[in-house]
Amino acid sequence: MRTVPEPASNRIERAEPFGYPPRAVFTQQATDMPSANFFAALRAITGTERCITDPGLLLAYECDAITHLRTTPVAAVLPETRDEVVRIVQLCAQHGVPLTGRGAGTCLSGGAIASPGGILVAFPRMNRILQVDAANRIAVVQPGVINARLSQVLRPLGLAYMPDPSSQTACTLGGNVGENSGGPHCIKHGSTAASVLALEMVLADGSVAHIGHARGRTGGPDLRGLVVGSEGTLGLVTAITLRLERIPSTELTLLASYRDMRAACAAVSSIIAAGILPSALEALDDRTIAALEASGRESGYPRDAAAVLLIEFDGEAAAVRAEADATIALLHKADAIAVDEATDAAQRARLWRGRKGAFGAMGRLAPDLYVMDTVVPRSKLPEVLPRIGQICDELHLRLANVFHAGEGNLHPNISYDGRNPEEVQRVILAGKRIVELCLAAGGALSGEHGIGTEKLDYMPLMFDEASMAAMHTVREVFDAQKLFNPGKVLPTPRICAESAPPRHRGPHA
C-alpha cells in the first residue's frame, strides 16, 4: 500500500494553462501517480462518463474560487449514490490515493482542490432533496443540492433555510457543511452548524456513520458540530438533515450612509453594544459602491458616501418596528448622513442586489480578486478597518471592503493582476499583515471561508502546540491514513514546529 504523500511545499511558477492568460500560481505537484489498475477500478464504479481523467477537462477542477492556488486532480469522479461513494473511498484507501470532496468549487481558501496525486469526488449528481418534514421543520438533502434551490422549494411551504452565503445560487449544501459557511443573515440565525441536525457520512474505512439526530441532542459528545466546518478532512458527507425556520412575517431594511468607514464601524459597535440583534448587518465601502455603479448594477446606494450599512430586521411587526427605531436613533447618533428605510419587497430586493452582486462587480476591476476573510471583536472594527486600508496603501494595492460587520467578519478584497508575480507577492504579504493585525486585536483567522491551503501556515499563530496536537488527534482517529483532503486545515507537525510564533515569513514564501 502506498502512503498518501504529504503535499509538496507550495512553490511559485509560471503556469500556462489553455484558454486564459498565464497566471502566477502556487501549484502543488503530485509526487506519485496512481496505477492504471486504480483508474480501471474507478471507472468500474462510476462508468467512464462520470470518471473524468482527460487533462483538458480536468482544468475545470484545478482550482476553487481562490485562483492562485492550484492542483490538477488525477481524476474527478461524480458519484450518484452513497454506495458509489463508499466504493470510491474503499478503493482510494486500498491504493493510498487521497480524495477531496467537491461541491460547486466556490471555496475561497483553496480547500476544494485535490491534494497532490489525489482525486476529486464531486457531488453535482447527488442533488436530491430527500425529504421536507414541514411539521417538524426539517429537510433531508443530498450534499449536491444548491443552497438557493432549497430555499426556493421551501418558500411555498412558508419555510426557510436560513444560512445564505452570498454564493448561494451556486454553492452546495455539502460545501456549506464543509466550511460551516455563513452569510449576511447568519448574525441572527447562526452559521451552517446551527442549522445542521444530522449527517450521514462515509468514513475512511468505507463504513457509513450517522452523526447527530433530527431531534437535536444525542445525549453524548457533539460529533456533528465537530464535522461541520472540518473542510472535508474527516469523511465524505452523503446526506444532511437540516433545521428549517418559518419565513418571518415582517422584514424591514435600512440603508445608512456615512462620510467615513470609521464612523460606520462605530455605529455597528454601538448597535451590538445596545444588545440589538438585527437579522443582517452588512457594510460596504465607497470602492465597492463605485464598482457596483461601474458594473451597471442598480443598487440605489448613495455615490457620495464613504461607507454604507445595510441593516435588516425580521420577526413580528411590532418587534421589528421597535428594534428599527432604536437602531435608527443610534445610526444618527453616530453621524449618519442619511438613513433610508425599505419596507416593500421591491425596495428591499434592490438594496440586496447591490450587496449580493458586490463580489461580481469587484471581479470586473482587475483580472483577479483576492477575497480575504478574518474576524475581530465587533468593538474593534473602528480601529482595525482603517489599519487594513493603510496596509494596502503601503503595498500599493487596490482594496475594497464588503463584510458581515455585525459579526466582526471582515472581507478585505484586493483586486490584482495575477499575471504579475511581484504583485501577487504583495497581495500575499498584505494578507499576512492583515491576519497579524486581526489576531493582535483578539480576532481569528477565518469567520466563514475556512483555512484550506490558504491559511494553513497561519494556524500556529492562533493555536498553541497542544491545541494543534488535539486537532491532529481528532484527524488521526477519523482518518489515520490521511485519505480525506490531506494538506488542508492542519499544517503538518513539521510546519507547526517551524512556524511557532513569532513568524515573519509569508504564508507561501
Place this chain on the structure above:
Amino acid sequence: MSAPATLFASAIGAAAVTHTDSGPLQGRHMPVVTPGNVAECVEVVRIAARERIALYVRGGGSEPRTAKHEGPAALLCTTRLDQVIDHARDDLTFTAEAGLGLTAAQALLRTHGQRLPLSSRHAASTLGGILTRDAEGWTRKSCGMVRDQILGCTVVLGDGRVITEGSRLVKNVSGYNLTRLFGGARAAFGVVLSLTVRLKAQPQARRVSWHGAANPAAAFALAAQMHASIADAEVVRVRIEHSTTGQKCAVVLSLAGAKARVDEACAQADKLAGAPMLLPAAALQEGGTPQCVIEVRPADTSAATQALLAQAHCGSIDADIATGTVELLAPSAPTWTTAALQTLDSSLRGLEALVTFPANPDAANLQRNCCATPNPQVHSLLRGMAQRFDPSGVLEPGMHSWK
C-alpha cells in the same frame, strides 16, 4: 487520609481535600478535591493521570451519580473555579471559569441589562456542567441550543495537556471546532476549565402566563394554536400536574421582548385562551433536576407525553412543544422497574426518543436512545478520541457506554 487524598493534599493543600462519610457519589466513598484555581485543577488531573486515580467531576452537583469503579478514586469539584475572566459587554461575550454558577453569572449580568442564553432548574448548576451535559432548559426555543451558545473553551485533557479551542468571537471557523466535541461529553475527554458564552440583552418586558385546559389533549391543541399564531413566543409548554387523584392541565406561555410586541402578543394569547393566571418569571425554571427527560421531534411531543404519563404516576410533566422536550418533575424518583422501562422503550421506539434520568443516581445505566438503528461507528470514533485524550482512562470510568 487515603492514598489519593494524601497525594492531592500534598500538591494543592490539605484544606482543598476533604473526606466525607456520606459518600459524594452514591455507592462509593472518596475524597473530594476542590482546587482553588485553574493551575491547581490542572495539577490534580495530572496527578490522577500519573497515579491512575479515577476522577469524577462535579460542578453544581445537580445530577446525583453512582460510581461503580473499584480502584482508587476522587471527586474533583469545580465550584471554586468561579472567576469571571472577561465580560466583553460591548461585544456580547462572557468568559468565565467553568465552576461559576449560572445563577451568580445571571445576577451579575442582569446589572448590565444582559443575560446568558442558558437556563437550568437547579440553582447551583455551573457553566461547565451545562456545557458538558449539553443541558437544555427553557431558553432553547428563543435562544437556540446550548451548543450554539458556547464559543470556545479551555480544557485540561485526561493526559494533563491544557488546550484552548474556539475563541471569544461570535464567529470563527479556524481549525476544528473541538468546543463542540466537549459539549455533551461530560468529563470523558477532559475537565473544562473555562469557557466563553454569547450574551443577549435582557428583554424589555416579559409575561409568563398559565392558561388552564380541561385535559391533556385540550392543552396540546391550545399550545399548538399559540405556537402557530405567536411565532416569537419565548416558551410554549403544556403542563400536566399529575397525581393519583387526578390531573390539572394548562398551557404555560412566556412572551418576552420589546414592550409593544409583548403587549400585542399578550392580547393575541388572551383572545385565544381567555384571561390567564400570571406567574412569576421564575416559574419557568422551578422544579429541580427533572427525574426523566424525553426528547423527540416536536410533532411527537404529545405522543411522548402520553407514554410518560402511562408510566409515571405522580409529579408534574412539562412538555415543550416547540423543541420536543418532555420533562418529569417530582420531588422523589419514581421506581423505574424493568417492566416500566421496557414499556416506555417500546412506546417510544417509533419516535426515536432520547430518554435521560438526570435526577436518578443510576442515570448512566438508565439512559436510553430508543432509535431503530444502532450506531457503532460513532461509538468507535468517540472511544478512539477518549483513548488518546485520556490514555490512562482515569476520567469518569463507567459513566459512558461508549468509553
